[in-house]
Amino acid sequence: MPRPNVKEQLIQAGLKTLLKRGFNGVGVQEITEQAGVPKGSFYNHFESKEALGAEIVERYGMxxxxxxxxxxxxxxxxxxxxxxxxxxxxxxxxxxxxxxxxxxxxxxxxxxxxxxxxxxxxxxxxxxxxxxxxxxxxxxxxxxxxxxxxxxxxxxxxxxxxxxxxxxxxxxxxxxxxxxxxxxxxxxxxx
CATH class of the missing domain: 1.10.357.10 (Tetracycline Repressor, domain 2)
Known part of the structure; x- marks a missing residue:
């Protein structure tokens, strides 16, 4: 069984939580919990929550x-x-x-x-x-x-x-x- 794509899990969890609570109302911890991945995994894929936000905007537009x-x-x-x-x-x-x-x-x-x-x-x-x-x-x-x-x-x-x-x-x-x-x-x- 293939491993789930952690970056994609973070993006989807970020989209869900940011739409619901706003950018400033959500922390990295909440996003990683929603994604079901360790908090350290976040920083393997994104340098900051801001970088995740920019990626989500790009995906949303695609x-x-x-x-x-x-x-x-x-x-x-x-x-x-x-x-x-x-x-x-x-x-x-x-x-x-x-x-x-x-x-x-x-x-x-x-x-x-x-x-x-x-x-x-x-x-x-x-x-x-x-x-x-x-x-x-x-x-x-x-x-x-x-x-x-x-x-x-x-x-x-x-x-x-x-x-x-x-x-x-x-x-x-x-x-x-x-x-x-x-x-x-x-x-x-x-x-």
Whole structure:
């Protein structure tokens, strides 16, 4: 039987605990306990909790399902965008609004605290914005979305608005912010 990958166990345990309690609310000991590995194993793979946090942000951004939905040229672009945001919404609703977006959570908690994590977040926001931009450009090319605004500006605005909707849904513990986002995004912005 193959040995479990300790680094992967630490990353998965870190993701789970950091999403639940926040970066500053979790120590290395709690992460290693969650992973079921000795504390010393942590430092064989990561020089610090900050290094683990940056790795988790990178992994979080490599969500191939999210990217595949947005970039699938066999599906009409507005349908790709709607499917993307609907799937995200359902993830947060299923968590009973207890779990936010790791990007939003880390941005609020760590942007002024960790340059390493801030840089990882900036790269991920840029990649996500670019993926949205591709779908919007495709919608503009087929006439489904007006070309009077740059696709990059629309993409950045949608991401900014969506992250705000996630925060508000967590505070209110209801899906109304998601519904408002979807209505305005698809009936007013993406027209």
């Amino acid at each position: 969500n191939s399902t999210r990217r595949a939905v947005l970039l699938d040229k066999t599906v009409p672009p507005l349908e790709r965008l709607r499917t993307h945001f609907d799937a995200l919404n359902e993830t947060f609703v299923k968590s009973k609004f207890e779990r936010g977006c790791l990007l939003g959570n880390f941005s609020a908690e760590l942007a002024n605290q960790s340059a390493v994590i801030r840089e990882s977040l900036a790269k991920l926001f840029e990649r996500w914005t670019k993926d949205l931009e591709v779908a919007i450009e495709d919608a503009q090319a087929d006439g489904a979305v007006s070309s009077d605004r740059k696709a990059s500006d629309i993409a950045a605005f949608l991401l900014d608005a969506y992250e705000g909707a996630v925060l508000r849904a967590r505070v209110q513990r209801r899906r109304a912010p998601f519904d408002r986002f979807m209505t305005l995004a698809f009936e007013k912005i993406l027209t």
